[in-house]
Amino acid sequence: MSDQGMNESRMVHGDKITKVTTHLSQNEALLFERSSPGKKAYQLPELDVPAVDAAEALGAENVRAEITDFPEVSEVEAIRHFTRLSTWNYAIDYGMYPLGSCTMKYNPRINEVVARTEGLAWAHPYQPESLSQGCLEVMEHLENALAEICGMDAVTLQPAAGAHGELTGILLIRALLEKRGNPRKKILIPDSAHGTNPATAAIAGYAVENIKSSETGGVDLAALEQLVTSDVAALMVTNPNTLGVFENNIVRVAEILHKKGAMLYMDGANMNALVGIARPGDFGVDVMHLNLHKTFSTPHGGGGPGAGPVAVKKVLEPFLPTPRLRRSGKKLTFDYKRKHSIGRVKSYYGNFGVLVRALAYILAHGGPGLKNATMDAVLNAVYIRKALEPYFDLPYKSPNMHEVVFSDDRQSKLGVRTGDIAKRLIDYGFHPYTVSFPMIVHGALMIEPTETEGRLEIDSFINAMIAIAGECETDPQMVKNAPYNTRTSRVDEVTAARKPVLRWKP
Amino acid sequence: MRYLPKSESERSAMLEACGVSSPEELFAHLPEAARLNRPLNLAPGISEYEIVEYFRDRAASTALGYTSFLGAGVYNHFRPVLVDTVVSRGEFLTSYTPYQAEIAQGTLTQIFEFQTMICQLTGMDVANASMYDGSTAVPEAAMMAVRATGKGRVLISKSVHPEYREVLATYAKYQGMPVAEFGYVAESGELDLEDLERQMDGLTGAVIIQTPNFFGIVEQVKAAAEIAHRHGALLVVVFTEAVSLGLVAPPVEADIVAGELQSFAISPSYGGPYAGIIAVKEKYIRQMPGRLVGQTTDSRGNRAFCLTLSTREQHIRREKATSNICTNQALVALMATVFMTVYGKQGLRELAEQNLAKAHYLAGKVKPRFSGKFFNEFVVKLEGKTPEEINKALLKKKIIGGLPLGRFYPELADSVLLCATEMTRRTEMDALAEVMA
Numbered sequence: 030m031s032d033q034g035m036n037e038s039r040m041v042h043g044d045k046i047t048k049v050t051t052h053l054s055q056n057e058a059l060l061f062e063r064s065s066p067g068k069k070a071y072q073l074p075e076l077d078v079p080a081v082d083a084a085e086a087l088g089a090e091n092v093r094a095e096i097t098d099f100p101e102v103s104e105v106e107a108i109r110h111f112t113r114l115s116t117w118n119y120a121i122d123y124g125m126y127p128l129g130s131c132t133m134k135y136n137p138r139i140n141e142v143v144a145r146t147e148g149l150a151w152a153h154p155y156q157p158e159s160l161s162q163g164c165l166e167v168m169e170h171l172e173n174a175l176a177e178i179c180g181m182d183a184v185t186l187q188p189a190a191g192a193h194g195e196l197t198g199i200l201l202i203r204a205l206l207e208k209r210g211n212p213r214k215k216i217l218i219p220d221s222a223h224g225t226n227p228a229t230a231a232i233a234g235y236a237v238e239n240i241k242s243s244e245t246g247g248v249d250l251a252a253l254e255q256l257v258t259s260d261v262a263a264l265m266v267t268n269p270n271t272l273g274v275f276e277n278n279i280v281r282v283a284e285i286l287h288k289k290g291a292m293l294y295m296d297g298a299n300m301n302a303l304v305g306i307a308r309p310g311d312f313g314v315d316v317m318h319l320n321l322h323k324t325f326s327t328p329h330g331g332g333g334p335g336a337g338p339v340a341v342k343k344v345l346e347p348f349l350p351t352p353r354l355r356r357s358g359k360k361l362t363f364d365y366k367r368k369h370s371i372g373r374v375k376s377y378y379g380n381f382g383v384l385v386r387a388l389a390y391i392l393a394h395g396g397p398g399l400k401n402a403t404m405d406a407v408l409n410a411v412y413i414r415k416a417l418e419p420y421f422d423l424p425y426k427s428p429n430m431h432e433v434v435f436s437d438d439r440q441s442k443l444g445v446r447t448g449d450i451a452k453r454l455i456d457y458g459f460h461p462y463t464v465s466f467p468m469i470v471h472g473a474l475m476i477e478p479t480e481t482e483g484r485l486e487i488d489s490f491i492n493a494m495i496a497i498a499g500e501c502e503t504d505p506q507m508v509k510n511a512p513y514n515t516r517t518s519r520v521d522e523v524t525a526a527r528k529p530v531l532r533w534k535p
Numbered sequence: 536m537r538y539l540p541k542s543e544s545e546r547s548a549m550l551e552a553c554g555v556s557s558p559e560e561l562f563a564h565l566p567e568a569a570r571l572n573r574p575l576n577l578a579p580g581i582s583e584y585e586i587v588e589y590f591r592d593r594a595a596s597t598a599l600g601y602t603s604f605l606g607a608g609v610y611n612h613f614r615p616v617l618v619d620t621v622v623s624r625g626e627f628l629t630s631y632t633p634y635q636a637e638i639a640q641g642t643l644t645q646i647f648e649f650q651t652m653i654c655q656l657t658g659m660d661v662a663n664a665s666m667y668d669g670s671t672a673v674p675e676a677a678m679m680a681v682r683a684t685g686k687g688r689v690l691i692s693k694s695v696h697p698e699y700r701e702v703l704a705t706y707a708k709y710q711g712m713p714v715a716e717f718g719y720v721a722e723s724g725e726l727d728l729e730d731l732e733r734q735m736d737g738l739t740g741a742v743i744i745q746t747p748n749f750f751g752i753v754e755q756v757k758a759a760a761e762i763a764h765r766h767g768a769l770l771v772v773v774f775t776e777a778v779s780l781g782l783v784a785p786p787v788e789a790d791i792v793a794g795e796l797q798s799f800a801i802s803p804s805y806g807g808p809y810a811g812i813i814a815v816k817e818k819y820i821r822q823m824p825g826r827l828v829g830q831t832t833d834s835r836g837n838r839a840f841c842l843t844l845s846t847r848e849q850h851i852r853r854e855k856a857t858s859n860i861c862t863n864q865a866l867v868a869l870m871a872t873v874f875m876t877v878y879g880k881q882g883l884r885e886l887a888e889q890n891l892a893k894a895h896y897l898a899g900k901v902k903p904r905f906s907g908k909f910f911n912e913f914v915v916k917l918e919g920k921t922p923e924e925i926n927k928a929l930l931k932k933k934i935i936g937g938l939p940l941g942r943f944y945p946e947l948a949d950s951v952l953l954c955a956t957e958m959t960r961r962t963e964m965d966a967l968a969e970v971m972a
Contacts, residue, residue, distance in 0.1 A: 030832050031802070034708060057644075058647050058697040059644070059647075059648060060687055060720045061648075061651065062831075064879075064880075068877065068879070069880075069881065069882065070617070070876065070877045070882075071615065071617075071877050071879070071882040071886075071887060073882070073885055073889060073957065074891055074957075077816055077896075077960060077961040078892050078893055078896035078961050078964075079887070079892065079896065080888070080892050081891050081892045083782055083888060083891060083896045086891055086908065087782070087783060087891070087910070088753070088908050091783055091784050091785070091908065092782060092783070092784060093780075093782060093784040093785055095880060096655050096781075096880050096883065096884075096885070096929040097655060098654060099652065099655050099656075099875070099879060099880040099883070100854065100875065100876050100879050101879045101880050101881070102876060106619065107617060107876050107877055108617055108620065108621070110876070111617075111645070111873060112624070113877075114640070114641040114644050115624045115641045115854060115955035116625035116626065116638035116641065117626075117638075117639075117641040117644070118626040118627065118630045118633075118638065118639055118641035118642055119626075119630060119635070119638035119639065120625050120626045120627075120628070120629040120641070121625070121643040122625030122628075122629045123625075123626075124628070126630075126631065128631055129821065131631055132537075132632060133843075135538055135629075135807050136628065136629050137538060139583050139586055139587070141623065141628070142587065143586060143587060143589075143590040145619075145790040145802075146590045146591060146593075146594045147594060147599060147803065148593075148595065148596075148597035148598070149590065149594050149597065149600040149804070150728055150802040150804050151599075151611075151802060151803055151804075152597050152598060152803060152804065152937070153598070153603055153609055153611070153803045153805075154611070154803065154805055154806035155605050155932070155938050156597075156598045156601075156603065156605065156935055157598075157699060157935070159864070160596075160597055160601065160935070160965075161597060161598070161600040161805070162591035162596040163592075163594050163595065163597045164593070164597060164805045166593050167590070167593055167598075174577055176576060176969070177575055177576050177577060178577075180571070183665040189667035189807065189808070189861075190861065190862035190863075191861065192849070192859045192860055193667060193671070193858065196859060200709065202680040202927070203709055209869040210719075211954050212709075217871065223850075223851075223861075224848075224851070224853050224856070224861075225849050225850075225859050225861050227849075227853040227854035228849035228852070228853060228854055228856040228858070228859035229852060229859040230708070231854040231855070231856075231859075232678075232710070232858070232859050233540070234709035234710050234711070236787075237853075237854040239639075267804040275564070275565055275569075277564070277565075277566055278904055279569055280566065280568045280569060281564075285914060287694075287866075288718055290595065291884055292702070294960050301743055302892075305571065305574070305576075305833075306565070306571060307562075307569045307570050307571055308571050311569065311570075311571065312561065312566075312568065312569040312570075314806025320862075322862065326638055328540075328628045328864075329629070329630065329631045329632070330622075330627065330629075330630075330865050330867075330869070331626055331627055331630050331631070331632065331633060331639075331645075331646075331665070331865035331866060331869070332633070332826065332862065332863050332864075332865030332866075332867025333629070333667075333808075333862045333863045333865045333867070334667075334807075334808035334810075334864045334866060334867050335862040335867065336808075344644065350705075350807065351701075352690075354842035354927055364655045366589060366686065371687060371705055371708075372702075372704055372705035372708070373698060373699055373701040373702050373704075373705055374671075374702060374705055374706075375667065375668065375670055375671055375702060375807070376608065376668060376669070376696070376698040376699060376806065377609075377698065377700060377806025377807060378805065378806045378807075379806065379807060380806075380824055381804050381805040381806050381807055382743075382802070382804040382805075383807075385590065385807055388584050388588070391577065391590060391602070392578075392581055392586050392889075393536075393537075393538065393580055393581065393583075393586060394536060394580050394582070395536070395577060395578055395579040395580030395581065396575035396576065396577030396578065396579065396581040396890040397574060397575075397579060397580070398536045398579070399575060399577070400574070400575065400787040401536060401539060402536075402538070402539060403850070404559075404561065404562075405539050405541060405546070405558075406610045406939075407558075407561045407562070407803070408549055408550065408553065408558060408561060409544070409549075409686075409822065410893055411553045411561055412549045412552055412553055412718035413555070415552060418551075419937065420876035421547070422605040425789055427564075428564045430562075430863075434922075436697055437676075438763050441578050450635065451635070452635075455637060455638055458944040460635065460638065461635055462633075466850075467881065480538075480539055481538055481539070481540060482540065483540035483541055483545065484541060484549060484585035486540075486547070487549075491808050493657055499852050501673075510834070515637045515638055516640065516833050517637050517638075517640050517833045517837065517839050518591070518833040518834040518837075519634065519637065519834045520636040520637060520638065520831060520832075520833050520839045520840075521831045521832055521833065521834070522636070522831065522838075522841050522843065524831050524832070525829040525830070525831035525841050526829070526843050526844055526845075526846075529820065529825055529827075529843060529844060530819070530831075531647075531650055531653040531661050531662075531828070531830075531843075532650050532651040532654050532660075532661065532662070533647065533830075534646070
């Protein structure tokens, strides 16, 4: 690899950049290219039992040959390898990460410490319940806290992530409707919804019918009235929706569905706008999921793990996944005998290590603190909207909550698209916002700052966005070729898909 | 509050810029009926020290200090120190899914290495960037096989992890995907190939087996593949004990491998988070669920990596996607990557050999019920006492005995599943055998 230097000469507006400077970035080969025979990064203890001949114990035909090209590196090389790779990433710990819909808030380190508490981290899921009471108490505490936050009657912690929670929720609806005699055929989904919603409905065996958003970006009540027939099982709604706008008609939406025997599912991806302010259970939602890796601060870790608890009203409780946590006096146990349950959606009891982190977050904030966090999250987003409205087109004018969605309408006339602006933002030391989503906004810039950004960082972001809006006018071509200030310049994703190379080969 | 970085004066200035006088005003547009007009019924926030104390107190009423012979899908292996060193780096811990390739090359490069190592281990051509866990990888693999063959029926062996089969049943129930089970040989604990042959038909798209199976026994993958393929079905091979791949022949005859990587430096953590994988033969790439990282170049011509083939995925294809999966287990997969790097080619084999040796030492003291060849766990039939009675006696010696199998296999109500790993000491095995004898 050559030319890893930062190409500063091409940074036309470099003088405006205050947040980033270039720094030494090390090259690093792949593990396989670093390997040489006989190198080791491990030492096993001396065996305290007789060695066994593998061919004899397993049968010669069942013993593998050596693992061709598997890494062979020393300990020092191993740690340098991963440390060098790590420096090629942007992260919340570096700065603002305003990805709309993703709620990239600070991940408190205490969460990591307590998740590693030995008696919890090394608990085996099949150890006796009498020796698991501490784990079960953590789960009970979290179930109760989430039920209170959502205004719901019962919570399952089993689903592994948001989309998995969606599947669980829709299966619950299906099970209830089936018990009532007819599972129905369709799920209604607004055209502003996350892609997981329709994909989930399909996996749960439902047809998907899209509802067009109203002029204000919400659910169109007249369209809904028409679409809700006895074939409709549920509406999946995100609230606030993907424009960051609260569904002001949500109570009415629930009534329309309930009158026809259909259910209201809420995608809780945007719950960071509501905690302590409004509760889905109070405004008519029957079932919802939460993303603990968004609202409750557990780290995204480059794409996971998450946890997607599902909260329900009493009527859906009998159908929740097996097993259910039960308290009898001082003892907590799992109840496996539930004849109406949809069954298991995951082995064991959920992503327990993520649940520990989320509870640590709730304990740290406490009830009043959680509400303060929500208010700061909304304040940051509204502040950004006010500051950037003169420079970027705002297609939906309704009051926004925790995120704000602009369009590239003005800049695209100059030949610059939202994706280009996003790449240029990298040069200013920020992670881009969410690009081109929601799809109801042409060329969307979806910005979610979260509550854990201070004024300085927010102002710096705003200045960068304003500077880029200027650059789009003075030098659009420069913006289109960004980023310049990164170790890796614009990546050719088209070739990656056309000629897939998905593993290293010698 | 320590997670909120604004001073009161900064907050006031920002509120003023927004044209409001209090934060509550930002919510004035919410309909009254939707609003919570009381504080949340949750205790006030507590300090870092109190949080540590809270969880330490909970951990005190768990199995701390006990020796365990539990396996059954979750294994007690040593976690090399480097693993936590690497995953604690904020650059890995606090980054998002690597959509912006230019500033996510660390994660992308690492996933590319992960995909490569999973291929090397399993003998498959392509591996995805991870699934939630082994249990959810199974229905995803089944749905994939059904898509690829156009045949809707699934046949799964009874010796696949019982909870994985339960998860498959939940996913299958509403998709018109009938699932049938075939048995194991009572004497050997191996796949009942005759039963498989008997139950095969032209409508079956997937045959699912596990090796080593739930009883720890190494299965005849080749024979199962021959039967599946002869009837036009794909063979899905599941694994729960990834360490076995250091020594046991990879399931190269499979079309799809669906596995659990918990053994690779992922702490048991009372059942999760773990990391699953799906690895396949090349011709099935476009039917795969989950994220894939591919190699390409940047505009300067340097090697670079990015997420690719995303036209399979929900954010592009919506209801026509191959799966609804979005979040995966990237950080947990990184643990596995570091683990595989630390042990490497020689170490993984040596580690597997130690597991084999420990389990066979134990089997010399307490006799296995089945005659099949096993890796690091095996079934023991108890004489005279029930599993519950034996385990109660063991707990008095601070030993957690084997998993009583009656809850999953009524015909094995007199049996337990015992596991020994490199972490199990000879003296502990001797103590167990003494009580079980």
